[in-house]
Amino acid sequence: MSSNNVILVTGGTGLVGQAIKHVIETEPEGSRFAKLPGEKWIFASSSEGDLRDPVQTRQLYEKYKPTHVIHLAALVGGLFKNMKYKLTFLRDNLLINDNVLEAAHESGTTKVISCLSTCYPLDENKIHTGPPHQSNFGYAHAKRMVDVQNHAYKEQFGHNFTSAIPTNVFGPHDNFDLEDSHVIPGLIHKCYLAKKNSTPFVVAGTGKPLRQFIFSRDLAKLFIWMLRSYDDVEPVILSVGEDEEVSIKEVADAIVNALDFKGDYTFDTTRADGQFRKPASNKKLLTLMNGFEFTPFTEALDLTAKWFLENYDTARTGAAGKKAAAQ
Ligand code: NAP
Numbered sequence: 001m002s003s004n005n006v007i008l009v010t011g012g013t014g015l016v017g018q019a020i021k022h023v024i025e026t027e028p029e030g031s032r033f034a035k036l037p038g039e040k041w042i043f044a045s046s047s048e049g050d051l052r053d054p055v056q057t058r059q060l061y062e063k064y065k066p067t068h069v070i071h072l073a074a075l076v077g078g079l080f081k082n083m084k085y086k087l088t089f090l091r092d093n094l095l096i097n098d099n100v101l102e103a104a105h106e107s108g109t110t111k112v113i114s115c116l117s118t119c120y121p122l123d124e125n126k127i128h129t130g131p132p133h134q135s136n137f138g139y140a141h142a143k144r145m146v147d148v149q150n151h152a153y154k155e156q157f158g159h160n161f162t163s164a165i166p167t168n169v170f171g172p173h174d175n176f177d178l179e180d181s182h183v184i185p186g187l188i189h190k191c192y193l194a195k196k197n198s199t200p201f202v203v204a205g206t207g208k209p210l211r212q213f214i215f216s217r218d219l220a221k222l223f224i225w226m227l228r229s230y231d232d233v234e235p236v237i238l239s240v241g242e243d244e245e246v247s248i249k250e251v252a253d254a255i256v257n258a259l260d261f262k263g264d265y266t267f268d269t270t271r272a273d274g275q276f277r278k279p280a281s282n283k284k285l286l287t288l289m290n291g292f293e294f295t296p297f298t299e300a301l302d303l304t305a306k307w308f309l310e311n312y313d314t315a316r317t318g319a320a321g322k323k324a325a326a327q
């Protein structure tokens with residue numbers, strides 16, 4: 001990559017966007033994940049432009065003239081939010097993705113890396129095989145379409161548009177809302193309130209489902225590697241190995257330890273478990289990168305819990321969280 005490149009990160013204020021910002025600002029010169037001299041990085045929020053709107057999307061591209069785009073902006077949420085708002089997840093994400101890719105096409109952006117999801121068991125050859133889980137089919141179908149669009153832009157115009165498929169992400173700057181968030185930030189917040197208010201810590205579902213969790217700052221490095229070194233249209237799964245699946249009970253236990261919670265801890269089995277597991281292979285990634293060292297799960301979880309405690313006043317905790325904390 002040459003200097004004078006402008007890298008626009010859509011969704012730059014979110015969990016993954018802030019992790020990329022952290023790595024770009026802290027990685028030492030010479031590291032394969034470091035900022036290159038002359039490079040300009042822009043971390044855009046929705047307040048700079050609602051990407052569901054084609055006019056605002058075009059304006060964002062006109063303002064920054066990006067040579068490269070890491071496209072993270074999306075309507076994102078955990079199992080319970082996905083179950084409630086299937087149409088909104090489908091429409092918002094279809095609109096955002098279509099606008100971002102078409103504006104990149106119109107403005108001659110050299111490369112775009114978008115984000116798919118792992119709402120179905122997969123390796124890179126199975127993205128369109130079989131329906132997604134019913135709990136999140138709106139989000140999952142919108143995400144799959146990005147891969148279809150990337151191929152169409154490549155075949156009709158030769159564009160270098162590709163995609164990454166992260167497994168479940170967590171880390172600083174996550175959304176810690178009590179109902180709408182993903183499991184790790186949701187449970188960190190619930191455990192914090194249970195400790196503070198001497199109430200039980202209640203985990204949704206049976207605790208048995210399994211997930212592959214990736215620390216946001218590890219994921220950030222993998223995105224930077226893709227930006228520099230990966231120029232194929234086919235997606236790459238960005239994840240820890242399939243042998244590193246963790247159960248929701250193990251997640252809850254690690255949170256109890258991280259927050260030193262000593263009170264009652266129960267499972268509400270009337271609530272949904274969602275998909276039992278959605279294993280994703282990282283073989284392609286590790287072969288292409290010639291290896292990568294992931295942060296151990298408990299170390300990353302402790303760091304995330306610590307970040308939440310230290311940044312409680314400014315973290316995304318949602319209206320219900322603020323009310324509960326004021327009790
Ligand atoms: P996040 O923390 O919820 O951040 C979402 C970002 O998207 C925010 O910066 C938000 O901007 C922006 N955004 C939302 N709607 C927008 C709109 N209409 N116009 C412009 N910007 C908009 O999400 P994340 O976890 O970092 O996710 C990043 C990407 O990874 C997404 O594409 C997601 O689908 C994908 N992914 C995430 C996970 C996961 O476990 N988190 C797993 C697989 C894939 P504001 O905050 O400024 O409103």
Ligand code: GDP
Binds near residue numbers: 183184248
């Ligand atoms: P998913 O991987 O897309 O299903 O997303 P989540 O991060 O929402 O994880 C869902 C799993 O965690 C399900 O098995 C839930 O039953 C379980 N879970 C337990 N407590 C919570 C919680 O407070 N919030 C969320 N989102 N999930 C929870």
